[in-house]
Amino acid sequence: MNDIALSISPPQNASTSLLYGELLDRLQNRKALIGVIGLGYVGLPLALTFAEADVRVLGFDNDTEKPAAIREGRTYLKQYSPERIAACVRAGNFEATSDMARLEEPDVIVICVPTPLTRHLEPDLSFVTRTTEGIALRLRRGQLIILESTTYPGTTTEVVKPLLERTGLVCGQDFFLAYSPEREDPGNQTHTTSSIPKVVGADDDNSRKLACVLYESYGGVTVSVVSSATAEAVKITENIFRAINIALVNELKVVYAKMGINIWEVIEAAKTKPFGYMPFYPGPGLGGHCIPIDPFYLTWKAREFELSTRFIELAGQINTSMPDHVIDVLSHALDERYRRGLNGSRILVMGLAYKKNVDDLRESPSLRLIEKLEARGARADYFDPFIPRIPTTREHATLTGRESIEWEISLVTAYDAILISTDHDGIDYAEVARSAPLVIDTRNACARSGADMSRVVLA
Secondary structure (H helix, E strand, O other), X not given: OOOOOOOOOOOOOHHHHHHHHHHHHHHHOOOOEEEEEOOOOOXXXXXHHHHHOOOEEEEEOOOOHHHHXXXXXXXXXXXXXXXXXXXXXXXXXXXXXXXXXXXXXXXXXXXXXXXXXXXXOOEOOHHHHHHHHHHHHHOOOOOEEEEOOXXXXXXXXXXXXXXXXXXXXXXXXXXXXXXXXXXXXXXXXXXXXXXXXXXXXXXXXXXXXXXXXXXXXXOOOEEEEOOHHHXXXXXXXXXXXXXXXXXXXXXXXXXXXXXXXXXXXXXXXXOOOOOOOOOOOOOOOOOOOOOOOHHHHHHHHHHOOOOOOHHHHHHHHHHHOHHHHHHHHHHHHHHHHHOOOOOOOEEEEEOOOOOOOOOOOOOOHHHHHHHHHHHOOOEEEEEOOOOOEOOOOOOOHHHOOOEOOOOOHHHHHHOOEEEEOOOOOOOOHHHHHHHOOOEEEOOOHHHHOOOOHHHEEEO
């Protein structure tokens, strides 16, 4: 754990010292019960990581199917095997429930719930506030509450803390509160929950120390920062960094294409420089729960200080315009090949997930692409081995229930164009390029497979 120079803790009384000492002892001896609220792409891997380190976990989720699956040793996220879940359950280290009355049982409660945007690109903290209100109903002295959901700087102090203190208990004295941003990268086999350093921030020394000891209990490395707001700013900064750099290469892609220059070749050559350059790659738009959303949390918060975030907002505009750019490239290519546009054309969208080799379609540009294709009169099907059926989503309800086609290479000839939106492994893209009449490739998948590019258009 990194030391920090500045301490902003209030004086401790004997009662606080006792509560702190008891919880510290339980954490250090792995006797504490850890509650994880939200068993999705963040909460499930965190719960499994604790359980595999012989730390007892009680998981909570309002979706009753998830606790039921865990109890039965089944998986609902493909990257986490049923064997892994079943092993943790058999060892007695992982239990799951939808009964929020049991929130009084854990010594530590970690909040891993969604933080989406409203239609007006403003923070939607309803999941965080409802969860915190549920915790407050059962909050007891000596508990540690940690928010992991990505949000704007100040949320822990300005939103979570007041809701918990309505109980009459005082933060830093009767209970402890910290923020530690999730840093999950679904599908990444190299950097996992246990190996990614955990940034920890709190507004008092006891809370910060307890949170660090918690994450160190599974062998994790912790990085302390002076406040919860600083830790919140760390996560926002990480995601803004990515969003802006992706926007840059997306803009360069469009400019270079007009000049007859291949952006992918430019990036491959540029990244041979051993310093001063980091490769980012263009695509059909941003997906996932973090990068398309989190920058707007800071944009919204900055208005409170009468500041504008022009750089961030410009990046957002560029990235959100990419699906329209892809549709324009496809329409132009169809016009050149068939002397007709999208109206009446049959298009197969390859890949529905927001990134390859995962079953996560949160904010996926593929969903927008399908809707835009059909708005232009095209008939759109999709293929994704990870998502056989489109579940209900907040923004794309009309696509609910659509099913992936069964993959056969011979089927591609039935479509006027194949649109590669997500480049899952295990697909012979060279064969796709050889068999399809036209391929629109947003991921450079065909070139990487050594395909004949004569019928491939990059977008």
